[in-house]
Amino acid sequence: xxxxxxxxxxxxxxxxxxxxxxxxxxxxxxxxxxxxxxxxxxxxxxxxxxxxxxxxxxxxxxxxxxxxxxxxxxxxxxxxxxxxxxxxxxxxxxxxxxxxxxxxxxxxxxxxxxxxxxxxxxxxxxxxxxxxxxxxxxxxxxxxxxxxxxxxxxxxxxxxxxxxxxxxxxxxxxxxxxxxxxxxxxxxxxxxxxxxxxxxxxxxxxxxxxxxxxxxxxxxxxxxxxxxxxxxxxxxxxxxxxxxxxxxxxxxxxxxxxxxxxxxxxxxxxxxxxxxxxxxxxxxx
Numbered sequence: 001x002x003x004x005x006x007x008x009x010x011x012x013x014x015x016x017x018x019x020x021x022x023x024x025x026x027x028x029x030x031x032x033x034x035x036x037x038x039x040x041x042x043x044x045x046x047x048x049x050x051x052x053x054x055x056x057x058x059x060x061x062x063x064x065x066x067x068x069x070x071x072x073x074x075x076x077x078x079x080x081x082x083x084x085x086x087x088x089x090x091x092x093x094x095x096x097x098x099x100x101x102x103x104x105x106x107x108x109x110x111x112x113x114x115x116x117x118x119x120x121x122x123x124x125x126x127x128x129x130x131x132x133x134x135x136x137x138x139x140x141x142x143x144x145x146x147x148x149x150x151x152x153x154x155x156x157x158x159x160x161x162x163x164x165x166x167x168x169x170x171x172x173x174x175x176x177x178x179x180x181x182x183x184x185x186x187x188x189x190x191x192x193x194x195x196x197x198x199x200x201x202x203x204x205x206x207x208x209x210x211x212x213x214x215x216x217x218x219x220x221x222x223x224x225x226x227x228x229x230x231x232x233x234x235x236x237x238x239x240x241x242x243x244x245x246x247x248x249x250x251x252x253x254x255x256x257x258x259x260x261x262x263x264x265x266x267x268x269x270x271x272x273x274x275x276x277x278x279x280x281x282x283x284x285x
Contacts, residue, residue, distance in 0.1 A: 004060065004094055006101045009050040014040050016059025017052065020086045030062075030084075035189060042187045051101050053085070053094045060089040063098040067109055068177025071167045078106035078284065079175035080116040099129050099282075106284030114282040117173060126280055134281035137172065138261050141220060142252045143270035144241040152200045152239045157184045158208045162226045166208065170236060170254050171224035172279060179224050183210050197221075198243045207231045209239045213247070220251040233260055234267040 009017070014037045021030040029039045043050050043064060053061030064082040069075065080102050085094045099114075106114045115134065118126045158180060168176040183197045199210040207227035214222075221244060225236040233256070240252055255277050256264075264271050 004053050004055045004097055006051055006053050006061075006097050009040065009044070009052045009062070011037070011041060011044070013052050013059055016054075017062045020059065020062055020084050023087065029187070030082075038189060039187055046181060046185055048081075048181070049105060051098060053098055055089065055094075059086075061085045061094040061098050063102065065102050065105055066175055066178045066181070067105070067111065068175050069164045070176040071165070074115070074176070075112040076110060077113050077115050077175060077281075078102055078109065078111045079178055080114065081174050081178050083116075095125060096129060103282065103284040111284055114284045115175060116280055117277060118280055123278075123280075129282065131280040131282045133278045135172070135279040136258045137255050137277040137279065138258050138273055139253070139255050139275040139277055140261070140264070141272045141274050142237060142254055142264070144244050144250055144252060145270065149239070149242045151203050151235075152209075152242070153203065154243075155199050155201050155208075156196075158199050158201075158210055158226070160184075162208050166206070166226040167229060169225045169227045169231075169233065169260075170240075170256055171212070171222055172255060173222070173277065176226070179212075183212050183224055197224075198247065200239050200243055202227075202231070202235075202239075207236060207239075209236055209243065211240060211243050211247070211249075211252075219249055220253045221247070221249055222253045222255070232267075233263050234269070237264070237269065 017030060018033045018036040021028055024031055030036045049065040051063045052059050062084050063080060066079045066081055068077060083095060083098055102114050163176050163180050171179060197210050197212050201208045210224045211221040212224055223240045227236055244252055
C-alpha cells in the first residue's frame with residue numbers, strides 16, 4: 001500500500017487513534033476518547049515512540065515502541081508494546097509498515113533486537129514478519145503464605161537504574177523498561193482503582209520487588225521483580241507476599257521463564273499454572 005505513510009503521532013491524532021479501537025470487543029485505554037487523550041499525552045511525555053499509519057488523511061494504524069537497555073540476553077532493545085490496525089484496513093500491509101518503522105527505530109538506536117509479546121491470535125502475523133519465540137514463560141498463581149520480611153525494606157518506588165543493571169526475573173509482560181514505566185510512571189485516571197504500586201528492595205540493593213495493582217487483580221496483583229541472578233526466586237516471592245498481605249491480597253500473579261518453575265515447586269509454594277506467555281524477537285537489521 002504505497003499510499004500509506006507511517007509517521008510520529010501528535011495529540012492531534014488522538015481522535016483517529018481512538019477510532020481504530022472504538023469498536024473493539026474488549027475495552028482498552030484507547031477505546032474511550034477521553035482516556036485515549038490522557039494515555040497518548042502521557043506516552044509522548046515519557047518518551048515512548050508513538051507512530052500512526054495514515055491513508056489519505058485518515059489514521060488506519062497505531063503502534064507504540066519503547067527503547068530500553070537491560071542485562072543480557074536482551075541488551076539494548078526496542079519493544080513493540082502496542083500495535084493495532086483499523087478493521088477496514090487489515091490484511092493490506094499496514095501492520096507490516098508499522099513493524100518496519102520499529103525495526104528502523106531499533107537500527108538507528110543501536111538496538112540488538114525488536115521484541116514483542118504477541119497475543120495467540122496474532123502469532124501468525126508476527127511469524128510472517130520474521131519474529132520468532134525468544135523466551136517461553138509460564139503464568140502462575142501463587143498463594144501467599146509463609147512469607148519472610150527479613151533483609152527487605154519498603155521503598156516508595158523502584159529507581160530507574162535497576163532496569164539496566166538487574167535482570168527482570170518476574171513479570172515480563174512487556175520489556176523491562178516498559179514494565180518499570182507502568183509501575184513507576186504509569187497513567188493515573190481519576191475514578192480508577194489504581195493505587196501506588198508498593199515496592200521493596202533487599203538490604204544489599206541486589207533485588208527489587210513491586211506489585212502492580214489494576215482494576216481486575218486486587219486479590220492477586222502481578223509481581224514485577226528485578227534481581228541479580230544469584231537471588232533465589234523464593235526470596236523474591238516471599239517479599240512480594242509481605243507487600244501483598246499489607247494490601248489484603250491472598251495470591252500473587254507471576255510470569256516466570258519456564259525453567260524457573262521447578263524452583264518454585266521445590267521450595268514448596270502452592271502454585272497453579274494459569275497459562276503461557278511468550279516473548280518474541282526480530283533482528284532489527
